[in-house]
Amino acid sequence: MLATIFGGSNTFNVVNVLLLAILIVTVAVNQLLIWQMKDMLGMKKMSFSFFDSSFAKADSVKLSGDATNDAMKFVISQGQPAIYGPELNVSFDSVQPSMDIMKQFDPTYGQNKITLAGADLQRYINIGLKIACEYCCGAKGLVFQNGQAACGCAHSQAMRGLLAYLITKHGNQYSDDELLRELARWKGMYFPKQMIDKLTGQLQGQPFTPDTASLVLGVNLPNYGKNSAQAPLPSDINNLPSMVGGC
Known part of the structure; x- marks a missing residue:
């Protein structure tokens, strides 16, 4: 069907573009969910952890x-x-x-x-x-x-x-x-x-x-x-x- 619409040589490129777009959206959604979870737990990069790279006094x-x-x-x-x-x-x-x-x-x-x-x-x-x-x-x-x-x-x-x-x-x-x-x-x-x-x-x-x-x-x-x-x-x-x- 795609070959009929887009032409044989373009079919592979169109499918790749669609898959890449889906991958980008999936990664973005996952990252957003991770940050939302951290925010709910209070996991702020600068203020959440008592232990950073070295111990605070x-x-x-x-x-x-x-x-x-x-x-x-x-x-x-x-x-x-x-x-x-x-x-x-x-x-x-x-x-x-x-x-x-x-x-x-x-x-x-x-x-x-x-x-x-x-x-x-x-x-x-x-x-x-x-x-x-x-x-x-x-x-x-x-x-x-x-x-x-x-x-x-x-x-x-x-x-x-x-x-x-x-x-x-x-x-x-x-x-x-x-x-x-x-x-x-x-x-x-x-x-x-x-x-x-x-x-x-x-x-x-x-x-x-x-x-x-x-x-x-x-x-x-x-x-x-x-x-x-x-x-x-x-x-x-x-x-x-x-x-x-x-x-």
Whole structure:
């Protein structure tokens, strides 16, 4: 039919133009929906995230006192993380590509495994036991007591890979709690809804877990209600986050 109307040689060009137009409209609509969703959540590029490319000083953070709003600020990060971001070319604005980069260093499953021993291995185990991929895996931590991976999902591989990288390359620049915070920042990007819900409840008085306590490390929290309290140091929390579901 198109050949009859437009002539044989023009048919292919007309179809291509129509397909291109449809593609452009689809991309534009998708982008509009994404920005509308971010606007509904309060995700402003300059004002939403507590964590940008480098941490704001605790005394300069402007928190609203609303638990949900502030939880969103703590959980969602933007830009490149300081120190290792430029080195690895990872960014909180490109979660999947960054995950693919970091997971290659996973000591168990990575294509470019980092081997740990001695004090570095013990540090890796201690931190890996305090955070887990509970929204994907059925494990209770990133690692077992012997340092082997407790879950094989990409989220866990990326967090273990980053932890091993930071311990071996920048171990003297981070405390254990600060290393845990870096993992928790990525966990927040992997599971934003779940982590926001979790932190919201803990800001209002539920017991903190090590991962969420690390996100508010060094921050003087406002009063979120009669049961709210300052978060303990992650290293002072003995309980591990509970795990549900499967991978």
